[in-house]
Amino acid sequence: MKIEVWSDFVCPFCYIGKRRLEHAMEKFSHRDNIVLEYKSYQxxxxxxxxxxxxxxxxFSELKGLPLNQVKAMNGQVGEQAAAIGLTYNFDTMKYANTFDAxxxxxxxxxxxKGKEITERFLYAYFTESKLMSDHDTLAELAEEVGLDKEEVKEVMESNRYAKEVREDINVAHQIGVRGVPFFVFNEKYAVSGAQPEEVFHEVLNKVWEEEKDKPIIQEIDIAKNSETSYCTDDGCEIKEK
Incomplete structure (x- = not known):
C-alpha cells in the first residue's frame, strides 16, 4: 500500500496528522506492506x-485577527498536540518560509532519509523553535539524521530540487488539495486533515481489503479472435495475420 502525504513543516495539524497516522499504522497488521512518501506543500x-x-x-497581522484570539486559537491547537505526545512552543516559534526546507x-x-528528516524538521520547528529558513540550521538538522552537512549546504546555496518541490505543489493543486495535511492512499483514496487515529485505522483496513486481491494492472478484455504477439519467460510467440 502506498500512502502519499502532502504537508508543510510549519503546519501544526500536519504534525498532529502525521503522528495520528503513525499510531494507526502501528496497530495495522499489514504495516510492513506500507510505503510512505512525503510531498511538499507551502x-x-x-x-x-x-x-x-x-x-x-x-500570525495576527497575516490573518487580520486580534492578538488574544490568535493566542487562544493556538492554545487549543497546542492542547491537541499535547494529547498525542507533541510539544508546541508557540511563544518562541519563528515564522519562516519553508521552500528551502x-x-x-x-x-x-x-x-x-526522507521520513527521518520530515520528523526532525517538524520537531525542530514546533518544539525547538528553530528558524526553518536558515541554511545553516537546515544543514545541522540534516546532519543529525545522517546526511553530510557540507553537501546539504551546497544544495541550499544552489537551486537544486526546486523543480521537485514545485512539482509536488502543482500536483496537489491538480488533484484538488485545498489544505494540508492531505493523505492519498494507493493514488485512489484521499483523506483530508488531521483525522482521528480511528479514522486512519478504518481507512487503512478499507483500502487493504479492497485492493489486496486486485492486480496492479488490469488487462483490457479484447475480442477472443484477435491475434497478437508477445513474449514470456519461455520465449516469444509471434502470431501471423
Whole structure:
C-alpha cells in the first residue's frame, strides 16, 4: 500500500496528522506492506521571518485577527498536540518560509532519509523553535539524521530540487488539495486533515481489503479472435495475420 502525504513543516495539524497516522499504522497488521512518501506543500509561499516580531504578532497581522484570539486559537491547537505526545512552543516559534526546507527534504529522499528528516524538521520547528529558513540550521538538522552537512549546504546555496518541490505543489493543486495535511492512499483514496487515529485505522483496513486481491494492472478484455504477439519467460510467440 502506498500512502502519499502532502504537508508543510510549519503546519501544526500536519504534525498532529502525521503522528495520528503513525499510531494507526502501528496497530495495522499489514504495516510492513506500507510505503510512505512525503510531498511538499507551502501554506504561505510568501512567508518570511521578521527578526524581533514573534509568531503571535506575525500570525495576527497575516490573518487580520486580534492578538488574544490568535493566542487562544493556538492554545487549543497546542492542547491537541499535547494529547498525542507533541510539544508546541508557540511563544518562541519563528515564522519562516519553508521552500528551502522542502528542497533539503527532497535531497534527503535521494539518500533514503526522507521520513527521518520530515520528523526532525517538524520537531525542530514546533518544539525547538528553530528558524526553518536558515541554511545553516537546515544543514545541522540534516546532519543529525545522517546526511553530510557540507553537501546539504551546497544544495541550499544552489537551486537544486526546486523543480521537485514545485512539482509536488502543482500536483496537489491538480488533484484538488485545498489544505494540508492531505493523505492519498494507493493514488485512489484521499483523506483530508488531521483525522482521528480511528479514522486512519478504518481507512487503512478499507483500502487493504479492497485492493489486496486486485492486480496492479488490469488487462483490457479484447475480442477472443484477435491475434497478437508477445513474449514470456519461455520465449516469444509471434502470431501471423
Amino acid at each position: 501554506l504561505d509561499p510568501t512567508a518570511k521571518h521578521i527578526p524581533g516580531k514573534d509568531f503571535y504578532q506575525t 522542502h528542497r533539503a527534504a527532497k535531497f534527503a529522499e535521494t539518500k533514503g
